[in-house]
Amino acid sequence: MPAPPLDDDRPALTVEHLDVTYGRAVSALRAVTLTVPPGEVVALLGANGAGKSTLLRAVSGTLRLHRGAVTAGRIAYGDTVLDGRDPVAAVRAGVVQVPEGRRVFASLTVDENLRSGGLGLARRSPARQRQASERVFALFPRLAERRRQAAGLLSGGEQQMLAMGRALMAAPRLLLLDEPSLGLAPLMVERIAEVIREINSQGTGVLLVEQNAGMALSLADHAHVLDVGEVRLSGPAAELAGTDAVRRLYLGEEADAPGQGAA
C-alpha cells in the first residue's frame, strides 16, 4: 500500500466573509475570504492601512489587544474555530504570530527570550523545550553564537531572527509573519527569506504580510492583494507577479510605455 501523503493531518486555515472593526467608526476588513492550504506559503500584499496586520491579528486572536473585533464571518484552522479574541486557543491549535516590529525582551538574553516563547512546552517537558531551541539555533546559527547576549544588543536583523525563533519555540503548524523584512539591509532580507523557505520545507505553513512584494511573491505559493479592507486580487503568486497592477503598484515597475504592449 502506498504511504499516505505527509500533509494528511495538516489543517488549512479558512477565512470566510470576515468583517473586522475597531471601535464603532473604523471598518478595517470587509467580507475577506481566503485560504492557506496545508503547508503553503501565502502572501498578503497591500498598501499601508489596507488591513494586512488586522487580518493576522484576527487569525492569531490578538485583535482585542488593539480594541478590534470580528463582527461577521468565520475563521477556522481545520476544525478549530478562531474568534479573534483568544491567542491561547490559536497557539493551542498551532497558529502563532510573529508581531510586526520584532518585539523582543531587550534586557533578557537570547536564551531567555527563546525560553519565554516556549513556556507551554517547558511545562510539559524540558526535553522538548531543549529540542525546540536546538531547532531554532540550527535555523539561526547567529543566535546560537549570541545566546548569552542581551537581546537589546542584537542588530535589527538578529532581533527579527529572535522574534521568529520565539514563535518557533511554540512549534507552530501555521506561522503568521508581519513584515519580517521591514527596515533590514538587503543581505539580511535574503537571509530571512531563506529561513522562511526552510521553515516551510519542514512542514510549517506561512501566512506572510510584506511590503517587500518581490520577496513575498518569490516565496509564496498563492497571494492576495488587500485594498482598503477588501481582497482585490487573488491567485498563484507567479501569476500575480505578472499582472500589470501588481508590477506597477507593488513591484515598483513602470507601466509599459505606449506602443510597447502589456506583459
Ligand SMILES: Nc1ncnc2c1ncn2[C@@H]1O[C@H](COP(=O)(O)OP(=O)(O)OP(=O)(O)O)[C@@H](O)[C@H]1O
Ligand atoms: N488599533 C486600531 N484602532 C483603530 N484603527 C485601527 C487600529 N489598528 C488599525 N486601524 C485601522 O485599520 C485599518 C487597517 O490597518 P492595518 O494596520 O491592518 O493595515 P496594514 O495593511 O497592516 O497597514 P500597515 O502596513 O501600515 O501596517 C487602517 O485604516 C488603520 O488605520
